[in-house]
Amino acid sequence: MDKNPRLLADVEAAGKRSTENVARVESTAARERSERLQAEKGGRERLGHLGGRYAFRWQGDADEAESFELILRDSGKFESQYFSQLAKTMTDTQTHSGVWEVSATERQILLYKEGGGPVERWALDAHGDLDAGKDFALSKQRMILRPDDDCLDVAAALKSLQVDRTVGPVSKELFTPGPAAGKHRLEEFVRKRLSLFGQKRNDPTKQAVSGLSPWIKFGQISAQRCALVVRKAAKGAAKSAANDFLEESIVRRELSDNYCWYNQNYDSLKGASAWAVETLKKHSKDKREYLYSRAQLEKAKTHDELWNAAQRQMVSEGKMHGFLRMYWAKKVLEWSKDPATALATAIYLNDRYNLDGREPNGYVGCMWSICGVHDMGWSERKIFGKIRYMNYEGCKRKFNVKEFESMYPANSEVNGVQVGEASKKRKSTKAASSGAAKRQKRSK
Numbered sequence: 258m259d260k261n262p263r264l265l266a267d268v269e270a271a272g273k274r275s276t277e278n279v280a281r282v283e284s285t286a287a288r289e290r291s292e293r294l295q296a297e298k299g300g301r302e303r304l305g306h307l308g309g310r311y312a313f314r315w316q317g318d319a320d321e322a323e324s325f326e327l328i329l330r331d332s333g334k335f336e337s338q339y340f341s342q343l344a345k346t347m348t349d350t351q352t353h354s355g356v357w358e359v360s361a362t363e364r365q366i367l368l369y370k371e372g373g374g375p376v377e378r379w380a381l382d383a384h385g386d387l388d389a390g391k392d393f394a395l396s397k398q399r400m401i402l403r404p405d406d407d408c409l410d411v412a413a414a415l416k417s418l419q420v421d422r423t424v425g426p427v428s429k430e431l432f433t434p435g436p437a438a439g440k441h442r443l444e445e446f447v448r449k450r451l452s453l454f455g456q457k458r459n460d461p462t463k464q465a466v467s468g469l470s471p472w473i474k475f476g477q478i479s480a481q482r483c484a485l486v487v488r489k490a491a492k493g494a495a496k497s498a499a500n501d502f503l504e505e506s507i508v509r510r511e512l513s514d515n516y517c518w519y520n521q522n523y524d525s526l527k528g529a530s531a532w533a534v535e536t537l538k539k540h541s542k543d544k545r546e547y548l549y550s551r552a553q554l555e556k557a558k559t560h561d562e563l564w565n566a567a568q569r570q571m572v573s574e575g576k577m578h579g580f581l582r583m584y585w586a587k588k589v590l591e592w593s594k595d596p597a598t599a600l601a602t603a604i605y606l607n608d609r610y611n612l613d614g615r616e617p618n619g620y621v622g623c624m625w626s627i628c629g630v631h632d633m634g635w636s637e638r639k640i641f642g643k644i645r646y647m648n649y650e651g652c653k654r655k656f657n658v659k660e661f662e663s664m665y666p667a668n669s670e671v672n673g674v675q676v677g678e679a680s681k682k683r684k685s686t687k688a689a690s691s692g693a694a695k696r697q698k699r700s701k
C-alpha cells in the first residue's frame with residue numbers, strides 16, 4: 258500500500274514549520290559558532306577556538322527550571338553541571354568531567370565521561386544543540402537547548418498561537434510536563450506498579466498502568482526508553498508484567514503507527530475492513546434505545562454512571578483509563594444516530610480532552626472500538642452488527658464498577674473542575690469531593 262499522502266503532507270508541513278522556527282531563533286552567536294565549526298577542518302588546533310563556558314537555561318513553566326553549564330578547557334578537558342528544579346521541591350544535580358573533542362565528520366563536540374566503562378557521550382552540535390548520547394542512543398531523542406542569549410520567549414510564543422483555549426490545563430500534581438517528570442514517572446512505575454501491571458491493568462480503580470502516554474505523546478520521553486527501562490527491571494514476578502508492557506508499548510503502539518501511516522482513511526469509516534463496513538451499514542438504521550447528542554456526551558449526561566464517570570475522569574484529569582476507553586467508545590457507537598457520527602464524536606472528545614490525544618493510538622483505539630480495526634467479526638447483534646460488544650455487566654465482572662463511579666461522582670469538583678461540565682478551567686488547587694479524596698488516597 259502507498260504511504261499515506263495526507264499524513265506525509267502534515268509531517269512535511271510540521272517539519273518545515275519547525276525548521277523555520279529554529280532558524281528564526283538562532284542567535285548571531287550560535288550562527289558564528291556554526292560557521293566556525295563548518296569552516297575549520299580537523300585537527301586539535303580547533304579546540305582553542307571552541308573552549309569557553311557555555312550556559313543553557315530553559316524553563317518548562319513557572320515551577321520547572323533546568324540549566325546546564327559546560328566548560329570546555331583548551332587542554333581538552335571539560336566540566337559540566339546539570340541542574341533541574343521541579344515544583345520547588347524536587348531538585349536534581351549531576352556533575353561530570355572528562356575529555357572533549359570535535360568530531361571531524363559530524364562537526365560536533367563530543368564529551369567523554371571520565372571513569373572507564375561504557376563511554377557516556379554528549380554532543381554539542383553546530384547549532385548549539387545538546388545531543389544526549391548513550392541514554393538516548395536508541396530513541397534518537399534530542400534535547401534542543403539554546404544558549405542563554407538565544408532563549409526562546411516561551412510566553413510570547415504561546416500567546417501568539419491561534420488555538421482553542423477553552424479546555425484548560427490539568428493539575429500539575431497529576432501530570433507535570435517535561436522530560437524530567439516523564440523520567441520520574443517511568444522510574445516510579447517500575448518501582449511501585451510494574452508488578453501490578455500484569456494482573457491489574459484493566460482495573461481502573463487501581464493504580465497499575467504506567468500513566469506514561471502524555472509524556473510519550475509530546476516526545477518528552479520515548480517509548481523506546483520506557484521499553485528498555487522496563488525490560489531491565491523484568492526480574493522475578495515482574496517478568497510477565499514487563500512482557501505485557503512491552504506488548505502494549507511496542508506491538509500495539511507500532512500497529513497504530515503503521516495503520517495511520519499506510520491508511521489514508523485512518524479516522525473514517527472508509528478505513529475499516531470490508532466486513533466491518535458492511536455490518537455497520539446493515540445496522541446503521543437500527544433503533545437506538547438511548548440517543549445522545551455530542552453536547553450531552555461531553556457533559557457526561559447519560560443514563561450510564563460508569564460511562565459518565567469515565568467521561569468525567571477524562572475531562573477533569575486529562576486521561577481516561579485505558580480499559581474504560583474501549584467501553585466508552587463502544588457506548589458512543591450504541592448511543593449515536595449512526596456509526597459515522599459515533600466515530601467523529603469519539604475522536605473529537607478523545608482528542609479534545611485526553612492529554613495523549615491526537616495520536617495514532619487514539620485513532621486506532623476509536624477505530625478498533627467502533628469499526629473493528631485489528632479485530633474480528635463477533636456474533637451479530639443490534640446496532641453493533643458483528644463489531645465486538647461490551648456492556649456494563651461485563652465491566653462488573655472485571656472490576657468494582659461502583660467504586661470507580663464513586664471516584665468521579667456527578668456534580669463534584671475534581672481538581673478545581675466541575676466535572677459534569679466541559680470546563681474552561683481544569684487547573685487546580687484543592688480536591689474538593691469525596692471522589693477526589695479517594696483518588697488521592699489511591700495514588701499514594
Ligand SMILES: Cc1cc2nc3c(=O)[nH]c(=O)nc-3n(C[C@H](O)[C@H](O)[C@H](O)COP(=O)(O)OP(=O)(O)OC[C@H]3O[C@@H](n4cnc5c(N)ncnc54)[C@H](O)[C@@H]3O)c2cc1C
Pocket residue numbers: 458466467468469470471473474480505506507509510511513577578579580582583586607611613614615616618619620621622623625626
Ligand atoms: C477509544 C480509545 C482511545 C484511545 N486513545 C488514545 C490516545 O488518544 N492516545 C494514546 O496514546 N492511546 C490511546 N488509546 C490506547 C490506550 O488506551 C492508551 O495508550 C493507554 O490507556 C495510555 O495509558 P498508559 O500510558 O497509562 O498505558 P499503559 O497501559 O501503561 O501502556 C503503556 C504504553 O503502551 C502503549 N499502549 C497501551 N495500550 C495501547 C493500545 N491499545 N494501543 C496502542 N498503544 C497502546 C501506549 O503508548 C502507552 O502509553 C486509546 C484506546 C482506545 C480504546
